[in-house]
Amino acid sequence: xxxxxxxxxxxxxxxxxxxxxxxxxxxxxxxxxxxxxxxxxxxxxxxxxxxxxxxxxxxxxxxxxxxxxxxxxxxxxxxxxxxxxxxxxxxxxxxxxxxxxxxxxxxxxxxxxxxxxxxxxxxxxxxxxxxxxxxxxxxxxxxxxxxxxxxxxxxxxxxxxxxxxxxxxxxxxxxxxxxxxxxxxxxxxxxxxxxxxxxxxxxxxxxxxxxxxxxxxxxxxxxxxxxxxxxxxxxxxxxxxxxxxxxxxxxxxxxxxxxxxxxxxxxxxxxxxxxxxxxxxxxxxxxxxxxxxxxxxxxxxxxxxx
Numbered sequence: 001x002x003x004x005x006x007x008x009x010x011x012x013x014x015x016x017x018x019x020x021x022x023x024x025x026x027x028x029x030x031x032x033x034x035x036x037x038x039x040x041x042x043x044x045x046x047x048x049x050x051x052x053x054x055x056x057x058x059x060x061x062x063x064x065x066x067x068x069x070x071x072x073x074x075x076x077x078x079x080x081x082x083x084x085x086x087x088x089x090x091x092x093x094x095x096x097x098x099x100x101x102x103x104x105x106x107x108x109x110x111x112x113x114x115x116x117x118x119x120x121x122x123x124x125x126x127x128x129x130x131x132x133x134x135x136x137x138x139x140x141x142x143x144x145x146x147x148x149x150x151x152x153x154x155x156x157x158x159x160x161x162x163x164x165x166x167x168x169x170x171x172x173x174x175x176x177x178x179x180x181x182x183x184x185x186x187x188x189x190x191x192x193x194x195x196x197x198x199x200x201x202x203x204x205x206x207x208x209x210x211x212x213x214x215x216x217x218x219x220x221x222x223x224x225x226x227x228x229x230x231x232x233x234x235x236x237x238x239x240x241x242x243x244x245x246x247x248x249x250x251x252x253x254x255x256x257x258x259x260x261x262x263x264x265x266x267x268x269x270x271x272x273x274x275x276x277x278x279x280x281x282x283x284x285x286x287x288x289x290x291x292x293x294x295x296x297x298x299x300x301x302x303x304x305x306x
Contacts, residue, residue: 017213024217027195031218032127032226035092039122060113062144064137069124072115072141074149075102081109083177083305084151086141088162090283091128094121100286101157108298110155113145117162127226130161130188130233131168138169146175153177153305157297159283160184160257167235167265170242178304180297182249183257183283186264188233191257192218198255236268246272247300249293251280273300 056076063069073095085105087098095114102112117134118125127133142154156179158166163181170176185191192215196207207215223229239246246269250262259276266272275296280288 020211020213021217023211024214025221027214028218028221028225031230032129032222032228034119034128036120037092037094039094039096039116060144062140064118064133064140066133068118068137070115070118070137070141071122072113074145075106075112075114077106077109077111079109080111082151083109083153083155083301084111084113084145084149085155085157085301086113086115086138086145088115088138088156088158088166089117089120090160090162092120098157098159098162104286104294104297105157110301111145111149111151113141115141117165127228128161129228130230131165131235131238132228132230132233134165135169135172135238138165139173142173142175153301155179155301155304156181158182158184164233164235167246168233168238170244170246171238174242174244176244177306178245178247178301180247180249180300182285183251183254184235184248184261184265185257186234186236186261188230189215189219190261190264194258236265239265239269239272242269245300245304247296248272248274249277249285249296250274251277251282251284251288253280254282256282 056078058074059071060074061069061071087095087101089095089097094116098114102114105112116123117128118137119128138156145151145154154176156166156176158164159182163184166179166181167184170179190204193204193207196211196214197204200206219229219231248262248266250259252259262274262276266274277285277289285293
């Protein structure tokens with residue numbers, strides 16, 4: 001009887017280890033190679049984005065230090081206020097996803113730069129690294145717009161993945177007058193626990209406990225195959241010593257990246273302002289509270305214009 005119990009225990013353990021290993025590799029590959037959403041032709045894009053000022057609409061590109069071509073739109077308003085905003089989209093999205101924010105800011109006179117992140121949209125790159133490389137891409141875009149447009153102030157606005165990348169960029173880029181980040185993750189390990197729990201319709205506890213080996217395999221595999229340690233994607237640490245004013249926006253009902261992520265980030269720097277938005281899911285404040293969102297965002301940028 002003991003031998004039989006031991007046999008089945010070994011079978012169960014082997015199945016568990018195999019499941020965690022295979023699932024961990026699969027999860028890592030999906031993370032490094034997110035689904036790409038292509039940007040349509042220029043005319044279609046302008047129509048979809050509701051950006052009717054095509055005379056002020058320009059396709060631009062830069063080359064990063066590792067040879068990746070990043071592409072963006074530069075849009076100037078009819079009446080310039082002298083400042084510029086860089087808009088950073090979320091995972092598996094592209095610049096079109098930031099169109100609503102662009103319309104709001106253009107109406108206020110801001111020049112808007114709308115890049116596709118590496119491995120997204122029309123930008124090149126085969127890997128997404130959630131801020132490890134993208135922080136330097138953002139630095140390069142700041143350099144480009146400062147030299148080309150000569151704005152008095154450069155601001156940043158990101159959502160979800162773009163928000164987390166923007167916060168990490170503050171460790172290497174100090175020229176932002178202020179930034180706003182909606183629904184960022186606090187660190188990649190914490191969001192990995194959330195993803196496991198969301199897949200199984202449990203809380204993050206299951207990723208921290210029962211399926212912790214799956215998470216560890218995913219991190220180990222990524223480090224081995226791609227030489228990037230996603231555990232170092234740490235927005236909460238990147239902002240600890242920044243002097244850049246930060247506005248965090250996070251829906252209280254966010255089912256994708258729970259609001260505790262922004263609370264963790266704020267705990268690392270008490271100068272950060274956090275707006276927790278009632279009855280709002282992931283990156284939904286502009287839809288659920290459009291007037292308050294507009295007022296808070298524009299007041300935040302206006303109050304930090306030099």
